[in-house]
Every structure is written in structure tokens, then in C-alpha cells.
Amino acid sequence: MSRGKFTVAGGGPVGALLAILLGRHGYEVGLYEGRPDSRKTSIYQGRSINIALSDRGWHSLEQIGIGADAKSEAIPMFHRAIHGIDGELSALPYGKEWNAIWSVSRSGINQQLLDIADQEAGIETHFEHWLMDVDFETARTVFQVNREHEVTVDADYLFAADGANSKVRRLAHNLPRFSYSQTYMPQSYIELHIPANADGSHKIEKNALHIWPRKDFMLIALPNTDGTFTCTLFLNHSGEPSFESLQERAAVEAFFESNFADAMDYLENPVDTFMEKTASPLFLVQVFPWSFNRKVGLIGDAAHAIVPFYGQGMNCGFEDCAELNRLIETHDHDWDAIFPAYENARKPNGDAIAELSKRNFVEMSDLSGDRRFQIRKMIEAKFSARYPGLWTPLYSMVTFSPEVPYAEALRVGDEQNRVMEKIMGLPGIENDWDKQYVMDQLHALAKASFGERQ
Amino acid sequence: MSRGKFTVAGGGPVGALLAILLGRHGYEVGLYEGRPDSRKTSIYQGRSINIALSDRGWHSLEQIGIGADAKSEAIPMFHRAIHGIDGELSALPYGKEWNAIWSVSRSGINQQLLDIADQEAGIETHFEHWLMDVDFETARTVFQVNREHEVTVDADYLFAADGANSKVRRLAHNLPRFSYSQTYMPQSYIELHIPANADGSHKIEKNALHIWPRKDFMLIALPNTDGTFTCTLFLNHSGEPSFESLQERAAVEAFFESNFADAMDYLENPVDTFMEKTASPLFLVQVFPWSFNRKVGLIGDAAHAIVPFYGQGMNCGFEDCAELNRLIETHDHDWDAIFPAYENARKPNGDAIAELSKRNFVEMSDLSGDRRFQIRKMIEAKFSARYPGLWTPLYSMVTFSPEVPYAEALRVGDEQNRVMEKIMGLPGIENDWDKQYVMDQLHALAKASFGERQ
Numbered sequence: 003m004s005r006g007k008f009t010v011a012g013g014g015p016v017g018a019l020l021a022i023l024l025g026r027h028g029y030e031v032g033l034y035e036g037r038p039d040s041r042k043t044s045i046y047q048g049r050s051i052n053i054a055l056s057d058r059g060w061h062s063l064e065q066i067g068i069g070a071d072a073k074s075e076a077i078p079m080f081h082r083a084i085h086g087i088d089g090e091l092s093a094l095p096y097g098k099e100w101n102a103i104w105s106v107s108r109s110g111i112n113q114q115l116l117d118i119a120d121q122e123a124g125i126e127t128h129f130e131h132w133l134m135d136v137d138f139e140t141a142r143t144v145f146q147v148n149r150e151h152e153v154t155v156d157a158d159y160l161f162a163a164d165g166a167n168s169k170v171r172r173l174a175h176n177l178p179r180f181s182y183s184q185t186y187m188p189q190s191y192i193e194l195h196i197p198a199n200a201d202g203s204h205k206i207e208k209n210a211l212h213i214w215p216r217k218d219f220m221l222i223a224l225p226n227t228d229g230t231f232t233c234t235l236f237l238n239h240s241g242e243p244s245f246e247s248l249q250e251r252a253a254v255e256a257f258f259e260s261n262f263a264d265a266m267d268y269l270e271n272p273v274d275t276f277m278e279k280t281a282s283p284l285f286l287v288q289v290f291p292w293s294f295n296r297k298v299g300l301i302g303d304a305a306h307a308i309v310p311f312y313g314q315g316m317n318c319g320f321e322d323c324a325e326l327n328r329l330i331e332t333h334d335h336d337w338d339a340i341f342p343a344y345e346n347a348r349k350p351n352g353d354a355i356a357e358l359s360k361r362n363f364v365e366m367s368d369l370s371g372d373r374r375f376q377i378r379k380m381i382e383a384k385f386s387a388r389y390p391g392l393w394t395p396l397y398s399m400v401t402f403s404p405e406v407p408y409a410e411a412l413r414v415g416d417e418q419n420r421v422m423e424k425i426m427g428l429p430g431i432e433n434d435w436d437k438q439y440v441m442d443q444l445h446a447l448a449k450a451s452f453g454e455r456q
Numbered sequence: 457m458s459r460g461k462f463t464v465a466g467g468g469p470v471g472a473l474l475a476i477l478l479g480r481h482g483y484e485v486g487l488y489e490g491r492p493d494s495r496k497t498s499i500y501q502g503r504s505i506n507i508a509l510s511d512r513g514w515h516s517l518e519q520i521g522i523g524a525d526a527k528s529e530a531i532p533m534f535h536r537a538i539h540g541i542d543g544e545l546s547a548l549p550y551g552k553e554w555n556a557i558w559s560v561s562r563s564g565i566n567q568q569l570l571d572i573a574d575q576e577a578g579i580e581t582h583f584e585h586w587l588m589d590v591d592f593e594t595a596r597t598v599f600q601v602n603r604e605h606e607v608t609v610d611a612d613y614l615f616a617a618d619g620a621n622s623k624v625r626r627l628a629h630n631l632p633r634f635s636y637s638q639t640y641m642p643q644s645y646i647e648l649h650i651p652a653n654a655d656g657s658h659k660i661e662k663n664a665l666h667i668w669p670r671k672d673f674m675l676i677a678l679p680n681t682d683g684t685f686t687c688t689l690f691l692n693h694s695g696e697p698s699f700e701s702l703q704e705r706a707a708v709e710a711f712f713e714s715n716f717a718d719a720m721d722y723l724e725n726p727v728d729t730f731m732e733k734t735a736s737p738l739f740l741v742q743v744f745p746w747s748f749n750r751k752v753g754l755i756g757d758a759a760h761a762i763v764p765f766y767g768q769g770m771n772c773g774f775e776d777c778a779e780l781n782r783l784i785e786t787h788d789h790d791w792d793a794i795f796p797a798y799e800n801a802r803k804p805n806g807d808a809i810a811e812l813s814k815r816n817f818v819e820m821s822d823l824s825g826d827r828r829f830q831i832r833k834m835i836e837a838k839f840s841a842r843y844p845g846l847w848t849p850l851y852s853m854v855t856f857s858p859e860v861p862y863a864e865a866l867r868v869g870d871e872q873n874r875v876m877e878k879i880m881g882l883p884g885i886e887n888d889w890d891k892q893y894v895m896d897q898l899h900a901l902a903k904a905s906f907g908e909r910q
Contacts, residue, residue: 175629175638179693179737183637184629239633283633 004030004124005335009143009157011133011170013037015108016302016319017163018115023066023327024161025122027335032126032155033119034145036164039129041113051193052224052232054079054211054313055111056103061404062317062324068118075110077225078102083210089264093210097398103211103313105224111316133169136160138177141297159337160298163319166307171289171300182289187309189219189363190239190281196268198229205268206231213366216261219243220367223265233269234310236367237281245281284309286356292345296338299345301326306352311362312400314355318408322348354408358400358415377435378422384436385444392448393418414452421447458484458578459789463597463611465587465624467491469562470756470773471617472569477520477781479576481789486580486609487573488599490618493583495567505647506678506686508533508665508767509565510557515858516771516778522572529564531679532556537664543718547664551852557665557767559678565770587623590614592631595751613791614752617773620741622758628748636743641763643673643817644693644735650722652683659722660685667820668716673697674821675716687723688764690821691735699735738763740810746799750792753799755780760806765816766854768809772862776802808862812854812869831889832876838890839898846902847872868906875901 005028010021013035021033055076063072080102082094096103119125131145134152141160146152162170174180199205204225206212212223212231218238223231238244248254254273258266266272287307293299302319325347326340333339368375386393396415399406406414425431425444434440459482464475467489475487509530517526534556536548550557573579585599588606595614600606616624628634653659658679660666666677666685672692677685692698702708708727712720720726741761747753756773779801780794787793822829840847850869853860860868879885879898888894 179640181637181639181739183635183639183742185635185637186633285635288637 006158009155009160011162012164014165015112015115015316018119019323020161020163020301021119021125022122023323025125027330030124034128034131036132040109051108052105052226053108053316054103055106056317056401058404059317059320062320065324066327072111072114076104076106078104079209079211081210083207083212085214085264097402101402103401136170136173138294138298162300162304163302164304166303168304171304177294185286187284188238189236190245190283191234191236192279192281194233194235194272194275195270196223196231196233197270202229204229214262215367217368221262288356290349293341296341299341306356308356308359311366312359318355351408354412358412378426381435392452417451421451460612463609463614465616466618469566469569469770472573473774473777474615474617474755475573475579476576477777479579481784484578488582488585490586494563505562506559506680507562507770508557509560510771510855512858513771513774516774519778520781526565526568530558530560532558533663533665535664537661537666539668539718551856555856557855590624590627592748592752616754616758617756618758620757620761625754625758631748639740641738642692643690644699644737645688645690646733646735648687648689648726648729649724650677650685650687651724656683658683669821670715671822742810744803747795750795753795762810762813765820766813772809805862808866812866831886832880835889846906871905875905
């Protein structure tokens with residue numbers, strides 16, 4: 003017998019995963035997606051769009067009982083491949099030698115999860131159903147079907163997994179005491195493309211995330227299994243240089259030639275693409291509460307759209323699902339308890355990864371820049387290798403330590419900053435950074451801040 | 457000849473003042489208000505609602521050429537009258553003995569400004585015109601008139617002075633790259649009432665802002681010219697005690713009796729009012745930009761709704777008007793220059809007073825509480841009296857120093873905090889606070905932070 007009926011709005015990776023876990027807990031689930039089913043149409047069969055998945059994502063999938071299947075289609079990236087402006091290449095590891103982040107096809111993982119959902123009892127999937135309205139008291143929804151007629155769907159509960167531009171969340175703006183913010187970043191982006199070699203191999207190093215860091219802007223490239231790379235150019239919306247200032251073809255050519263000379267050998271018509279495409283904005287969404295009347299909940303990007311600079315968007319959404327999965331058991335299907343426990347557990351972590359992601363643009367786009375910044379990273383890496391119980395670098399806490407909540411990573415990272423500012427304030431640090439007294443002083447400060455954990 | 461045509465949406469104090477200054481600069485102005493004209497109807501002739509006006513507000517009115525008229529209907533409040541829980545009364549001055557904040561009738565000042573607007577050439581006022589739609593490219597607006605028909609209004613520019621719930625701002629949510637946030641405070645509020653004596657005199661001290669500070673909640677009372685006081689109870693929305701938790705009449709009576717015993721002699725049916733009224737929420741709104749396509753601008757609460765704990769809402773809106781007044785001259789009516797200069801000048805100050813106002817709830821509601829807090833205030837007052845060029849208390853900068861922008865007051869106030877934390881960290885400070893060495897040490901720290909300004 004069904005434990006109750008859920009509507010899940012949004013059939014992306016988070017919505018599909020949520021439907022699966024609810025189905026496995028004995029609920030009847032209707033999964034509604036506005037777009038056509040990508041498994042039956044060609045809309046996703048053009049160029050690949052990939053996203054980063056890392057330990058939090060894999061860990062969450064495992065907790066929900068979805069095994070290593072998804073990993074078979076993913077490409078591990080063990081380091082950043084930094085392309086200097088002079089064409090020089092350098093490798094910056096992500097963590098220990100076995101630590102990797104994974105490039106996965108967004109549509110691939112989505113289709114895998116939808117296939118699993120279709121095999122579960124109690125889950126019905128509906129495509130080309132556009133959400134039009136929500137009754138936040140009853141969880142009743144109205145969808146427009148195939149752009150023609152409307153259907154009304156009754157359920158006991160509704161979860162909105164309808165993404166960064168969530169319609170459910172926008173409808174909630176009118177609810178009492180709903181706090182919301184939507185904040186645009188100075189940068190916008192366009193996607194570019196590196197084709198495969200004739201034999202299907204990758205034109206540049208496959209197992210790396212490629213970065214052309216140019217301080218105020220950057221180009222990145224993530225590998226696809228078909229030998230191509232999906233590239234993203236992040237550039238200011240206005241100012242100099244920017245999508246707004248680069249209007250003339252000659253100026254765009256000069257911009258690419260002077261900043262991405264080595265990439266011009268590989269990129270497919272970057273100037274044409276730049277001239278033709280409209281840049282997409284980057285924005286953050288933060289709201290509270292994440293649930294209404296113990297009937298309607300928000301999850302994934304619908305609850306916390308973040309910027310992509312930490313590669314954590316889908317990871318965070320999958321963590322939301324894993325937390326819900328746990329709470330359904332802890333509170334034995336009592337949704338009056340689950341909704342508040344869920345939003346109170348996840349909101350601080352959503353805010354923390356939003357903040358961390360925003361900050362990481364500076365770090366990523368300046369990777370080959372500032373000498374003091376490089377020295378600081380080298381001191382940290384050396385110290386962490388020697389005292390792993392006392393110091394995990396922030397990037398590793400966020401990316402490779404699913405047991406550390408984002409909010410805790412942010413807090414510890416800020417404390418590490420304060421410690422490292424003192425170290426970087428030592429006179430002569432730029433020459434002495436590798437000397438023993440620096441390690442000793444850092445050890446004393448770290449011990450005072452973090453205790454001796456091992 | 458007209459320099460161009462403006463639509464001003466919203467006929468409150470800020471909208472009326474804006475219409476006047478635009479009219480005086482030679483523009484044709486249509487002022488549109490959704491509510492009926494309060495000068496002709498009785499809706500405002502019931503109980504008075506008053507608000508605080510202080511030096512920034514008066515200074516801004518003077519800059520626009522509106523004299524001391526408004527002050528004749530205002531009541532100066534020279535100090536806070538603190539009502540202890542035991543009924544004990546104490547006075548806490550706002551600044552120097554001549555420093556006052558002023559209690560003004562909101563409808564009174566609104567009507568005065570509307571009267572002035574009606575006498576200016578080129579200004580037309582329209583009431584019962586509800587704004588329905590805005591074309592942000594052309595500044596064309598659509599109003600519903602008397603809840604019957606619609607009119608379309610063409611103009612060269614539109615300014616939205618339509619308040620904290622601004623319809624224009626909400627329509628702008630759909631514009632590209634518009635960042636917005638609306639944040640609810642934990643507190644809500646209801647208004648209560650102290651009637652006048654039979655002879656029209658005030659039942660409690662007239663020239664004071666009365667505060668019953670109870671840490672997590674507070675009651676305040678501002679005098680009206682008719683002998684009454686308008687009181688506001690600020691109390692958490694949920695938790696204990698809260699508007700949500702106080703549902704039973706007996707509990708509400710006990711709440712008032714135990715917390716506001718002395719006020720029960722004066723308040724008019726506070727328990728009935730509490731039981732009948734729905735508490736209003738408190739929220740902050742922050743957005744950017746404040747203008748669109750060099751055609752449409754936001755001003756006053758529509759651009760920056762803040763909480764009332766610093767008494768600066770209307771002052772800040774009037775300052776917006778004074779800044780615009782100045783910029784029209786500086787940029788000689790070039791609105792391509794005025795809009796960006798206006799939003800860049802005012803946005804940091806709007807954000808600063810939002811932050812200051814939010815923080816001030818703690819300060820106001822804990823006035824009679826923490827001993828260390830009292831000691832800190834006494835040290836600051838003594839030091840400021842001795843070295844006025846080195847230290848102006850934050851409250852005085854915000855309230856009595858219109859030449860200091862809000863953003864500067866916030867910055868200096870934060871630096872003062874850091875200095876005072878060092879002083880309050882001195883061992884024995886609770887006994888020694890009045891000793892010379894404390895003054896000496898504070899002088900050394902303040903000089904290092906702020907230089908010797910006089």
C-alpha cells in the first residue's frame with residue numbers, strides 16, 4: 003500500500019533521484035517535466051554538456067542505493083591543466099594522487115536516473131508537462147500538457163526540483179514571510195567546443211580540467227567520452243573586456259588570439275560562436291524557508307542556485323536527496339517533522355557552498371597569477387602532508403570530504419585563512435617559505451586553532 | 457517650456473517630495489497614487505501614525521527648498537524614556553542636549569507636501585490610480601482608475617516611489633540582471649494606542665521616545681500633537697513568547713501584566729487589540745540596479761525598504777530626493793548621466809542604513825539590560841565629550857550628522873567597535889571604567905585609528 007502520493011516537479015538529475023528514493027520508500031510518485039523526454043528526442047543528442055561530480059555526489063548516490071553504474075560513463079580529472087598566456091602548460095593536482103573530480107554528461111546521468119525511475123514500482127514519469135500553478139495549502143498542481151490543455155494533479159505532497167529558475171519558487175514569492183534573493187554575478191558565459199581527433203581521441207590531455215586563467219576572465223574545458231571537450235568562457239558582462247565591449251569581429255579575434263593563442267589550434271570557430279551566441283548570466287538564489295505548510299518543499303537548484311566555480315551544484319542537490327533519504331527513516335515518514343528537519347539541516351550548507359562557489363572564481367581565474375598566493379598554497383600543501391590530522395586544505399574538504407558539511411568546511415577554511423595571514427605576514431616569507439621555522443610556527447598556530455586531532 | 461515629462465508612481469511623502477523637486481526643475485510631472493486623496497477622505501482621520509524625522513530629513517527638505525513649515529507640526533524628542541520592568545523610569549539622551557529626533561504625523565507631512573505639489577506649476581496629482589503595468593523601455597505605464605477602467609500614461613521617464621511593496625520593483629524582477637532580495641525579520645509588530653488626557657495633554661512625558669525594552673521584544677511609544685501616543689509592540693513571529701504562541705486571552709493578559717505593568721495604566725485595550733489584530737511582518741528589501749534603461753528609476757522604500765529600528769526610513773528617502781536634486785544640476789538634466797550617478801551614490805548608503813537598522817533592534821531592545829554594554833556607552837560618551845573631533849558616537853553620526861553618509865557612519869562605527877572591544881577587554885574595566893588610564897588608552901587607540909581631526 004502506498005504511504006502517500008508525491009508530485010515531483012522537474013525531471014532533471016535531482017528530480018529523478020528524488021523520485022527514485024521516494025518510490026523506494028513506498029510512496030506513489032508522479033514526476034513531471036516540462037521538456038520532452040530526452041531519451042526519445044534529439045534535443046540532447048547534439049553537443050554534450052558536462053558537469054563536475056565529485057565525492058559528495060557519488061557518496062549520496064551510494065547512500066540512496068544507486069551503485070557505481072553512473073561512474074562508468076564519467077571521466078576522472080586528477081589535476082587542473084593550467085594554460086599560461088605564453089602557452090606554457092602546468093599541472094596542479096586536486097588533492098592526493100588518487101583524488102579526482104569527474105566530468106559527467108548531464109544528459110547521460112539524467113537518462114540513467116530516469117531509466118532507473120521507470121523501473122521502480124509506483125513512479126510515473128510525465129514529459130511536456132509545464133507547471134502553471136501550485137496550491138501551497140494542498141500541494142495541488144496545474145500543468146499545461148503539450149502546450150495544449152491543462153491537467154490538475156492532486157497529491158499529498160509536492161517537491162519542486164525545477165531548477166535555478168524554479169517556477170514553484172517564484173510562485174512562492176507571494177507567500178507570507180518567504181525571504182528570497184537573486185543576485186547576479188559580474189560574469190556571464192558562453193559555451194565553446196573542442197572537437198575530437200579523427201580517431202575519436204582527445205586533442206588535449208583527457209584526464210584533466212583545463213583552465214586558461216586570465217584573472218578577470220577565464221576559459222575552462224571539461225572532457226567528454228566521445229573525445230570532445232565542452233568549454234566555457236567566463237567573462238564580465240560589462241566593462242573592459244566584456245561581452246558588452248567586444249562587439250566588432252576584429253576585436254573578438256584579437257581577444258582570442260592574445261589570450262588563448264594555444265587553444266585556437268583546437269577550438270571550433272570560437273570567434274563565430276562568440277559573435278552569434280548570447281551570453282548567459284550567472285546568478286545565485288538564496289531563499290528561506292525551503293518548505294511551505296509541511297506540504298511543499300524545494301530541493302536542488304530550486305532551493306539554492308549557485309555559481310559553477312566549485313563544481314558543486316549537482317553534488318549539493320544529490321546531498322539534499324541523501325539527507326531527505328536519511329530523515330524519512332529517522333522520522334519514520336512523519337513529514338511534519340521531516341520538512342523542518344530537512345530545511346534546517348540543509349539551509350546552512352546551501353548558504354555555505356553558495357559563498358564558497360562565489361569566492362572560488364577569484365581562486366580559479368588567478369591560478370597562474372599572484373606569487374604570494376602560490377607560496378601560500380605550497381606552504382599549506384607541505385603542512386597538510388606532514389600533519390594531515392591538523393590541516394585539510396579547503397578545496398579537499400569541499401570536494402573530497404563528504405563527511406564534512408559545507409558549512410563546517412567554510413568555517414574551518416576561514417580559520418585557516420586567519421592562520422595563513424599571520425604566516426604570510428612573517429618578514430622574509432617569500433624567500434623563507436620552505437624553511438623549518440615556518441612549519442614550526444604554522445604548527446603552533448594550527449594546534450592553537452584546531453587542536454591536535456591525530 | 458517643459459524639459460520633459462515624468463510619471464511618479466506613489467503619492468507618499470517621498471513621491472510628493474520628488475514631484476515637487478522635478479516640478480521646480482522645469483519638468484512636467486504626473487503624480488499617481490493608488491489610494492484616495494487623504495486630504496479629502498476620512499481614512500487617515502482615525503488614529504495618527506507617526507514616524508521619526510531627524511536631521512537628515514530636515515536637511516534634505518531644506519536643500520530642496522522646503523522650509524521649516526513641516527517642523528511646526530512635529531514634536532521633538534530629546535531622550536529615550538526607558539521603562540524598566542519594575543516600572544522605574546530613566547532618561548537616556550540622544551546626543552547633546554539640543555539634539556532631538558522628531559515625531560511627525562505621517563499623513564500630516566504627506567498632506568503638507570501634496571499641498572505644496574498642487575501649488576507648483578506643471579504638477580498634476582491623480583488619486584485612485586492603481587499601477588498595473590510598466591514598459592521599462594519606454595516608461596509607459598498603465599493604471600486602473602477607480603477600480604473601473606484603465607488608462608495608459610506616456611512619459612519620458614518614470615520614478616517609482618511606491619513603497620516597500622513597490623509594484624514597479626516587482627515587475628522589474630523579470631528584467632535581465634536585476635538582483636533583488638526580500639528578507640523577513642524574526643519580529644512582527646502591532647500598533648497600540650495611548651489616549652490623551654481629558655484636557656488634551658499627554659499622559660506620559662511628551663518630549664521623549666518611550667521604550668519598554670525587554671530584550672527579545674519591546675514596546676515603544678511616540679507622541680502625537682493631539683495628546684495621544686502611537687505605540688508599537690515588536691515581538692517575535694514564532695517561538696516563546698511570540699504572536700504565534702500568545703493565543704489564549706489569559707496568556708496575553710499575563711504577558712502584558714508581567715512585562716508592561718506601568719503601561720497598563722495608559723494603554724487603550726491592549727489585550728483586545730492584541731487578540732483582534734493580525735501582526736504585520738518586518739522585512740528588508742535590497743535590489744540593484746535602481747534604474748532601468750535610463751528611463752525608469754526606484755526611490756525611497758521602493759529601492760530600499762528597511763526596518764524601523766533606527767527611525768531612518770523617511771530620512772533616507774528624503775536624502776535620495778536631495779541627491780537627485782543635486783545631480784540634476786551637476787549633470788545639467790542629462791538623465792543618461794543622472795540615473796547611474798544617482799544609483800551609484802545612493803546604493804552603498806541604502807545598504808548601510810539597512811544594516812545599521814537591523815543591528816539596532818538589539819541595541820534598542822536591550823537598553824536597560826547588559827551592564828557591560830552600559831559601561832561601554834558611558835566610556836564612549838565621556839570620551840566623545842572630551843575629544844569631539846576624534847569620536848562621534850555611531851548614533852549621533854547616523855542621526856545628527858547629515859554631512860556623514862550612512863556608509864561612512866557604518867565604516868567608522870565598525871572601527872569604533874574594534875577599538876572599544878580592546879578597551880572592554882582590559883582587566884578590571886568594570887570597576888575602572890571611569891579612571892584616567894582608560895581615557896588615556898582609548899585616546900591612544902582612537903588616535904591610531906582615526907588620526908587627530910581637531
